[in-house]
Amino acid sequence: MKLIIGNKNYSSWSLRAWLACKQSGIGFEELTVPLFGEDWEERKRQDEEMAPSSGKVPILWDGDAVVWDSLAIIEFLADKVGRDRFWPKPDDARAMARSMVAEMHSSYLALRRDCPMNIRARAKGFQPSDAVKADVVRILQLWAEARARFGEGGPFLFGSFCAADVIYAPVVSRFLTYGLPVPGFAGVYMEAVWEHAWMQEWIAAAEAEEWVIEQYEVPKGA
Secondary structure, three states, X not given: OEEEEOOOOOOHHXXXXXXXXXXXXXXXXXXXXXXXXXXXXXXXXXXXXXXXXXXXXXXXXXXXXXXXXXXXXXXXXXXXXXXXXXXXXXXXXXXXXXXXXXXXXXXOHHHHXXXXXXXXXXXXXXXXXXXXXXXXXHHHHHHHHHHHHHHHHOOEOOEOOOHHXXXXXXXXXXXXXXXXXXXXXXXXXXXXXXXXXXXXXXXXXXXXXXXXXXXXXXXXXX
């Protein structure tokens, strides 16, 4: 398999797809395409490997099969290796995990817009808008319910690391970057995600990148 991703410091959806590939246990080749670089527009138009997704990342190639969109990549890999590697086994836990993943995939627009992922940055004095606060409250409510109902088997949302943690990993990064306050249980969960070996591998690579995308940089004093 080959996974095409964007800059590790900024590309939240690439992080999700990369974690999903790690979770699958299948070996994969990794190709990073610098977003918004000098040849970005030309590469989107001319690179056949990026054409199926109209130049968006991530893209997973598996032989002649091509999958774009992080959630589609999760489901594709779950079909290959078995649902239980990605989703909780009990019906009630799996139902909640799928719903949480789908909600993240389609919601929280204010958090995404105002708090772009930037693993290297730490904002000081960031003041979230009311819309961002509402997104944060909703996410924390979901995390609390998942942990209370299904988290007894480990430190992650449903005990063991699963698709829900894959999808919410960039949210953990955003909360840390912008210093968004969270209750104790959420801090413990965030630490478990941040210290996960795969996340540490991604973070180290992000910190080593030389690319800078100004539109995703955290303003000084923000």
